[in-house]
Amino acid sequence: MKAGKYIAILAASLALGAQVQAQELNITAWGGSSQAAQKKVFYEPFSAKTGIKITEDSWSGGLGILRTKVQGGNANWDVVQVEADEMVLGCDEGLFEPLDWARIGKREDYIAGAATDCGVGAVVWxxxxxxxxxxxxxxxxxxxxxxxxxxxxxxxxxxxxxxxxxxxxxxxxxxxxxxxxxxxxxxxxxxxxxxxxxxxxxxxxxxxxxxxxxxxxxxxxxxxxxxxxxxxxxxxxxxxxxxxxxxxxxxxxIDYYVVLKGSKHQEEATRYLAYATSADIQKAYPALGNQGITNIRANTLVDAEVLKDLPTNPANQxxxxxxxxxxxxxxxxxxxxxxxxxxxx
CATH class of the missing domain: 3.40.190.10 (Periplasmic binding protein-like II)
Incomplete structure (x- = not known):
């Protein structure tokens, strides 16, 4: 009886530990002012809404490091912001998880080229x-x-x-x-x-x-x-x-969000991608990040004074x-x- 009780407690503890571990997500982006803006517009509100703890890293690009992580079984970066050619090459090489578009959104809601099998457009820069x-x-x-x-x-x-x-x-x-x-x-x-x-x-x-x-x-x-x-x-x-x-x-x-192959937090990653690329959330990013955005409706909600300094401004584009x-x-x-x-x- 006592042993059974201890086993039940241990099982509950392990389940709780797994749940706590699951409520984490690493996002790796390009650092500097753009990532600081992403933290305010996306990371912190997402954590407050979902209870998912976000840890951050920054990088300077290059598929080599992503290959090393995936092939070495060390996919400790979950969501990574990559450049367009890195997204295409990485997808072809199997470095990224296929995205669940049924849960992220409708592909037609994004600007041309922003909705792909492995990546969803994060910013236009x-x-x-x-x-x-x-x-x-x-x-x-x-x-x-x-x-x-x-x-x-x-x-x-x-x-x-x-x-x-x-x-x-x-x-x-x-x-x-x-x-x-x-x-x-x-x-x-x-x-x-x-x-x-x-x-x-x-x-x-x-x-x-x-x-x-x-x-x-x-x-x-x-x-x-x-x-x-x-x-x-x-x-x-x-x-x-x-x-x-x-x-x-x-x-x-376009820079893309991708999910690194072998990520242990794919559920959290999918929830983040749906949140951060939705129109009502993404619309706030240009004023702080000074980059364009990829959700079509969100672009219509950007203030004209902010739009003039964006690559998505038709006059600039x-x-x-x-x-x-x-x-x-x-x-x-x-x-x-x-x-x-x-x-x-």
């Missing part, structure tokens, strides 16, 4: 040309100006890697926005982009973490940079800086280039190898 308006009263207006070291002396900040860098080089060399990927898809186009980069190679300061671009500009270490535009807008609002953004020739893309994820899925490895060899010379 932009990499573009920015400079400090307090230092440059007459600033650059194009990538051609960015390359003009005589008219605008000083160093240039650029994200280290071929993606965005090669596109900007072709734009600076006179390639039309709608021809960039057509040209870059040819060996001659790749050679052309690297020849253009040669012109300013000695003046480039490379960055890898998103916070570094604005910091380099603010410190005067560079005169301008190709940076995450949301970081510049966030700094203007929070720190009263005077970053100016050049929208023509910027590149916009009409002058920008849409990142071609499929191009980078097919070419990222070989172009990264070439870029690394070029950068090391």
């Amino acid at each position: 932009t990499t573009g040309l920015a400079y400090d308006g307090n230092r440059l009263k007459e600033g650059p207006r194009s990538w051609t100006d960015f390359w003009d070291l005589k008219k605008f002396p000083g160093k240039r900040a650029m994200r280290k890697g071929p993606k965005y860098t090669l596109e900007f080089a072709l734009l600076a060399d006179g390639v039309a926005r709608d021809e960039v990927y057509k040209v870059l898809a040819t060996p001659q186009g790749v050679d052309r982009a690297f020849r253009k980069l040669d012109e300013i190679k000695s003046s480039i300061v490379w960055w890898s973490a998103g916070a570094q671009g604005p910091q380099l500009i603010a410190a005067g270490d560079v005169s301008m940079g190709a940076i995450y535009v949301s970081r510049a807008i966030s700094a203007n609002r929070a720190e009263h800086t005077n970053f100016k953004v050049v929208w023509p020739g910027s590149i916009y893309a 009409s002058q920008a280039v849409a990142l071609e994820a499929e191009f980078w899925v097919e070419n990222i490895e070989k172009l990264t190898q070439r870029f690394n060899a070029w950068a090391s010379q």
